[in-house]
Amino acid sequence: MTHMQIGAGLHVVIGGHFPKCNTLVIIDDDVVVIDPGCGVEDLRAFLMAQHLELSDIDTVILSHIHPDHITHAVRLNRLSRCRIAANEITAPLFNDKEKMKDFLGLHRANPVRPLWEKLVNSKMFGALEEGRVDEELQNGDKLTTGSYTLQMLYTPGHLPDHMCIEIREPNLVFGADMDLDLEFGPFYGHPNSSIPEFKDSISRLQHNNYSGLISGHLQKPLIEDYKTAFDAYQRHIGMREDLVLAEIMEGAGTVAEITLKAIIYPSLTDPVFLQFETWMIEHHVASLLQRGLIEEKKKRYVAV
Ligand SMILES: [Zn+2]
DSSP, X not given: OOEEEEETTEEEEOOXXXXXXXXXXXXXXXXXXXXXXXXXXXXXXXXXXXXOXXXXXXXXXXXXXXXXXXXXXXXHHHHHOOEEEEETTHHHHHHOHHHHXXXXXXOXXXXXXXXXXXXXXXXXXXXXXXXXXSEEEOTTOEEEOSXXXXXXXXXXXXXXXXXXXXXXXXXXXXXXXXXXXXXXXXXXXXXXXXXXXXXXXXXXXXXXXXXXXXXXXXXXXXXXXXHHHHHHHHHHHHHHHHHHHHHHHTTOOSHXXXXXXXXXXXXXXXXXXXXXXXXXXHHHHHHHHHTTSEEXXXXXXXXX
């Protein structure tokens, strides 16, 4: 299955797991595409089946700056002259890809940077092309497509610029990388990601009574019982933290030693994923320190 209809004119073109993502397509008075990271041929084939072309897209909305979500934005803009809309934190990062790399922790001095760039250029080609956001959005801003109203909802944690997009009339929410995927997520693998903010954002979505959440990565993207699914998602964060604590109790005393235990991504061969794992372990160590469960003695972490 390459696409799923969710409502009248409301479709998801399935991209699935990283390095692609699910793309929400709204065919209304305007043709609106949210997170163009699915296969561009799948998007084109889907639009053709609706008697449309890529050049008919009016608006592209970006949920956050991650390359797997912005992949085809610049090319779609070039092809269709569509406007690109993103929030006020994402916009300057999209407009200056050097700022984007710094934001993601991939500054010039980081030895992993060229390997990450190679990964992006081979699997998410287009994401590092220079382009410009036409419309900056803020938390709570509304955008109408004709019969649907979209409302921006800031949900930091995954990254500081992460936002979900509420689809008001059918009362759905596009969750982007609050994706309920327990295989790859929850992901907080950058220096400026935050576990406490991620948990706050989960609580906010659980508090709101949507009739369903559209995942940015699950093959079956519509989750009606999303509140229960978020409980398991949150437990997954706690389970990782328990494993980090267990390794420290077993004698792993530095982030490098804990990272070698491959708790989150069980691959020790890919330097890019090792970097993500390191940053995620750093967030768990900070959380354990803050909870008073570990302390630092002679530059080594020990259980209290
Ligand atoms: Zn992301």
